[in-house]
């Protein structure tokens with residue numbers, strides 16, 4: 001097995017005259033806690049949309065576990081182990097975290113819509129759901145309908161749902177956006193502590209959070225990679241400081 005789980009080579013995405021992604025190459029190492037940072041409009045979300053297949057690239061190539069997935073439909077990328085945090089929809093709002101996770105685990109294990117009976121009978125489904133509830137600090141609210149959950153708990157549930165799909169690559173686009181400052185660190189710590197067979201690519205604006213989470217960082221500016229390195233290298237890079245100082249509050253907090 002290669003040490004690189006996901007990579008893109010020379011990715012370009014143009015929207016009419018705007019180049020949102022300009023010749024980006026990136027490698028996500030197996031087990032990495034990799035952060036993608038950059039000021040507003042740098043092209044971070046566009047890059048995640050290209051990697052997940054929501055947007056087709058204008059040019060370039062994407063490989064997952066060495067296989068070319070550039071033209072693969074988004075749902076087939078999920079099936080191959082690349083998962084992004086899901087938006088919670090109406091169905092999930094009326095369900096509890098336990099029901100939601102049991103449903104996703106059942107689907108994942110090919111039990112489909114029989115999840116209600118599966119939860120009662122299939123110990124393995126219930127056990128995996130309980131494991132996820134414990135890891136994501138949701139055990140005490142597992143029977144509370146999602147619509148009544150605090151925002152931070154909802155974000156944790158979104159990540160837990162993604163994890164229930166047993167990803168090899170987890171893509172998180174600002175997973176703590178809107179969460180009160182005091183709760184953000186705990187959420188990202190929970191992600192950082194996932195098993196090392198899950199490789200994580202995170203977009204996050206809060207620099208303090210990024211530095212406590214990441215062991216690798218890529219800085220995007222104007223759709224291109226300014227630099228990539230360890231958190232220490234990035235923190236010491238005068239070009240990065242310049243970009244962030246140049247954008248002031250906006251860059252630091254989105």
Ligand SMILES: Nc1ncnc2c1ncn2[C@@H]1O[C@H](COP(=O)(O)OP(=O)(O)OP(=O)(O)O)[C@@H](O)[C@H]1O
Nearest residue numbers: 015018019020038039040041042043044045046047
């Ligand atoms: N569908 C689109 N049509 C036209 N331009 C787009 C589209 N999506 C993104 N862009 C442009 O591409 C550039 C990169 O946007 P993108 O949202 O990827 O940046 P970002 O780094 O995620 O920004 P933010 O931190 O504000 O979320 C911006 O100039 C944006 O206006």
